[in-house]
Amino acid sequence: MNMISRNYRSTPQFSALTSSKVLGPFENPSFDFGGRQEKHVANISADPVILFNNYKRSRQYTISNTRILHAQLLRKGVLFYNTFIARCLLDCYCKCTAMEYALNLFDKIPSGDVVSWNMIISGYNQQARFLESWDFFCRMRSSSCEHDDVTYGSILSACTALQAPILGMLVYSVAMKNGFFSSGHVRSGIIDLLAKNYMFEDALRVFKDVPQEHNVVCWNAVISAAVANGENQAALAYFQQMCHGALMPNSFTFSSVVTACTAVRDLQKGKAVHGWIVKCNSEDIFVGTSLIDLYAKCSDMDGAMKIFMRMPSCNVVSWTAIISGFAQKGDVISAMQIFREMRDSGEEINEYTLTSMLTACSKSSLTTAATQIHGWIIKFGFESYPSVVAALIIVYSKDGDIDSSESLFKEMESFRNSSSWDSMISAFAKNNKFRRAIEVYRIMLREGLSPDMFSMSSVLSVVDTLDLGIQVHSQVIKSGLIHDVSVCSSLFTMYSKCGSLHESYEIFKRLDVKDNLAWASMISGFSEHGHQEEAVQLFIEMLSMGYELDQMTINAILTAIGLLSWARQGKEIHAIILRLGFGGDTIVGSSLVTMYSKCCLLILAKQVFDSLPQRDAITSASLISGYTKNGQIEEAVSLFQEMLKTDFSIDSFSVSPVLGAVTLMNRLDIGMQLHSYVTKLGLDRDASVGSSLVSMYSKCGSIDDCINAFDQITTPDLVGWTAMIMGYARHGKGDNALRMFEHMKTTDITPDPVTFVAVLSACSHNGLVEEGYSLFNSMVNDYGIEPNNRHYACMVDLLGRAGKLKEAERFISDMPFKPNAFVWGTLLAACRVHGDIELGNFAARKVVESEPGDSGAYISLSNIFAGMGQWEDVVNIREFMKGAGARKEPGWSIF
Incomplete structure (x- = not known):
């Protein structure tokens, strides 16, 4: 360009442009072509480079003024034989996005050189008219x-x-x-x-x-490409290679590298790169924003704020990054403060800023703040942005206001996108509206929309029947999401939940890439369905393949170890946890406490609890639950009293196990005090606390208080409904229990095996034989639940109480698996009531075969003989009992 400008400074033809008449149409005083600054214009316009550069910097740089300049150049006859002037005018048209005028001018230039051709191609690119660029x-x-x-x-x-x-x-x-x-x-x-x-x-x-030693552009391209393809470690490795050479990174390099550090959450490397940025003086607004995002996503908000405050100017992305960081930490107060400062500064607010703020509100359940933001959204016209409305749907659903969420979803019918459907499905799922979630998913399919990974994962999370699960599995394959790790994790978790562990494990094995979530989900699937040893083997396989442990996998394996009561293996896992530096993590600590409690090592559980640098309500609740399950009720209540004396915020997780302890103590007085306390805190409306209150009042014999506690629950969950049904059954109110069961089914809550134990018990206590058979068949046919020994025992008890002992015996003989001592013992108890010695003798032998040391069978049979006056047989039973080594525990009384 310098050579060209030197050549044209002495061009005689261009002297005509120094005339103010040529430049007359322009009126901007800072670049006055109207004659008022004629002398000044004459001085600078002798050089065409200065002329066009000043024009491009002027406020009059528009299509209309460029056309006027074009006309003046044509009038003076200097355009078509002066290539440089023609090229500058062509560039002006391209920069003004007037590609039609640019193309006309290009076609009239006698001989277009490569620079002119390139201008047209670049102009089309700048306007995203890429097909025309190719043509x-x-x-x-x-x-x-x-x-x-x-x-x-x-x-x-x-x-x-x-x-x-x-x-x-x-x-x-x-x-x-x-x-x-x-x-x-x-x-x-x-x-x-x-x-x-x-x-x-x-x-x-x-x-x-x-070799790229002298080409920063190519280094930047490959580093950026690595980041774009998720190869973040490779991007960092290439950056190190680049730094070892003679090249100096630029701001584009640093932006890509900081993004890679953010993706892998490596704050240490990010700080090293930050040092390079300071050394190279490359901290522009884009690099600064990337650094803010790095520190924020690595939970170092102090570092993020230091960079943010040091930046001479911030754009909307910078403000949004800092707000998002506070939102992810759940610090909604700081997020709100930054948001106010952003508004006061006059900075533009976009949909990403608003979704970050709404995320902060949803994490802290601040519906009031979200409502205020909702008003601001309507005022400034953001209610038509799908991502913003989707965030509002999530906020309202988190607070249980599913009606508001559904209203918002209906209002956005004309501009819904995939995130809208995802949010609504997720909202229904998290509020236990499983049928509504499936219904929205089906409407989505009928409208021809393909589910993405988020909506598919949400749907799979609520599927609880195998038939429906297989249909959704087919849709996963059809939509091409079968190789997505998150979807496949949800898929095999669904099969695990439906009891199909074989299918679940087959999908897991076919995953090409397994992340820690996939391993943790599969380990949990084995653990939750009675295959804890397989869970441990899978964990060992994970370690052997070099995967790094995280909170999810550690918690999953600790659950399996606890269920197995493998104390030695639990201690080994504890050692691994300490070596990896998770010893101070409260979530892992809570899992350790639970594991040691289930292994009956409460001293170690207490030691872990005491060693944690920060003890929260969840960890305390874990130890309370451990004390309760191991019969140390006084210790459980004492620990809860200590929690009350500290600054711990009492929540549902800490209250529920204490209520369980009180229930075992049968201390209704303490339970009523706790009820008053949780009512004061507003926790009586919580599903888990309410369910514990229902169970406590039910087992303490106060059915009216049981009903009142259930009615206080805002949205009862399956546990609460089951507890209420069991309460009615325990108090002989079978009709009420069945009505409650029917009411539960209308709320989109699907019964589980425990629920059917409750309703079958209700039928048993009230002699509802036909209803019992109907429910037993419905369990299999309608819900795909395979009956276990407890369900068969309930049916045997139902038939036995109705005096149908032979029918009960046939029912047992038709069982698809070998009945255990509990089932035969139930028949034996019925024989004792009805005095059937022959069948009672047969049932007693079956109990003894299953559990030779069970004294209950001998005692029941002995009582049958005693009731019939056959004392000789009573003596024989007692002698046989001694020979078998069975020992009757002596009775005792508190009086």
Whole structure:
């Protein structure tokens, strides 16, 4: 450009442009072409470079004024024989997005050189008219004009935008053929093209073809490509290689590298890169924003705020990054404060800012603040942004206001996107509206929308029947999400939940890439369905394959170890936890406390509890639960009293196990005091606390208080409904129990095996034989629940109480698996009531075969003989009992 400007400074034809008459149409005083600053204009306009540069910087740089300048140049006759002037005017049209005028001017230029061709291609690219850019390149290929590296770089950018890797590779081949193999424009262009079309390995091969020691552009391209393809560790490795050479990174390099550090949550490396940025003085607004995002997502909000406060100017992305950081930490107060400062500064607020604020509100359950933001959203016209409305749906659903969520969803019918459907399905799922979640999913399919990974995962989380699960599995395959890790994790978790562990494990094994969530889900699936040893084997396999442990996998394996009561293996896992540095983690500590409690090692559980640097309500609740389950009721209540004396916030997790302890103590007085306390805190409406209150009053014999406690629950869950049904059954109110069961089914809550134990018990206590058979068959046919020994025992008890002993015996003989001592003992108890010695003798032998040391069978049979006056048989039973080693525990009384 300097050479061109030197050549044209002495061009006589251009002297005509110094006349104020030529420049007359422009009226801006700072660039006055109207005659008022005629002398000043004459001085600067002798150089065409100065003229056009000043024009581009002026406020009058528009299509209309460019046309006026074009007309004046035509009138003076200097345009078509002065290539430089024509090229500058062409560039003006392109920069003004007037491509039609630019193309007309280009066609009238006698001989368009490569620079002019490149201007047109770049102009089309800037307006995202990439097909026209490609067509113009093809026209250029047909002409006699030579291409340069700028040409190839620009058209490769167009191919990238068009997602046309084949065309791009053809262009690259032509560029290589014409000798541009070492051009940074060309090589960075093809690297970007390949990377954005998921051909990262090919991009690496292009990068390695020629040494890159002196080409920052190509280094930047490959680092950016690695980040875009999720190869963040590779991006950091390439950055280190670049730094070891003679090249100095620039702001584009740093932005990509900081993004890689953020993706892998490596704050230590991020701080090292930050040092490089300071050393190179490259902390511009984009790099600064990337650094804020790094520190915020690594939970170092102090570091993020220092960078934010030090930045000379911030854009909307910077403000949003800092708000998002506070939102992720749940610090809604700080997020709100930053949001107010952003509004006061006059900075533009976009939908990402608003969704970050709504995320903060949802994490802290601050519906009031969310409602205020909702009003601001309506006032400034953001209610038509799908992402904003989707965030509002989540906020309201988190507070249990599912009606508001559904109203918002209905109002956005004309502009719904995938995130809208995801949010609504998730909202129904989290509020136990499983049928509504499935219904919305089906409507989504009927409208021709393909579910994405989020909606599919949400749907799979609520599927609890195998038939429906298989249908959704088919949709997963059809939608091409079968290889997505999160969807497959939800898929095999669904099969685990439905009891199909074989299918679950087969899907898990077929996963090409397994993340820690997948391993943790499969380990939990084995553990929760009675296959704890398989869970441990899977955990060992995970370790042998070199996967790093995290909170999820540690908690999953500790659950399995606790259920197995493997104290030694639990201590080994504890040692691994300490070595990995998770010893101070409250969540892991809570799992350790629970594991040691289930292994009856309460001293170790208490030691872990005392060693935690921070003890929260969840950890305390774990130890309270451990004390309760191991019969140390006084210790459980004492620990809860200690919690009350501290600053711990009492929540449902800490109250529920204490209520369980009180229930075991049968201390209704303490239970009523606790009820008053939780009512004061507003926790009596919580599903878990309410369910514990229902169970306590039920077992303490106060059915009216049981009903009142249930009525206080805002949204009863399955446990609460089951507890209420069991309460009615225990108090002989079978009809009420069945009505409650029917009412539960209308609330989209699906009964589980425990619920059917409750309703079958209600039928048994009230002699409802026909209803019992109907429910037993419904359990299998309608809900796919395979009956276990407890369900069969309930049916045997029902038939036995009705005096149908022979029918009960046939029912047992038809069982698909071997009945245990509990089932035979139930029949034996019925025989004792009805005095059936023969069948009672048979049932007693079956009990003894199953559990030889069970004294109950001997005692029941002895009582049958005693009731019939057959004392000789009573003596024989007692002698036989002694010979078998069975011992009757002596009775005792508190009086």
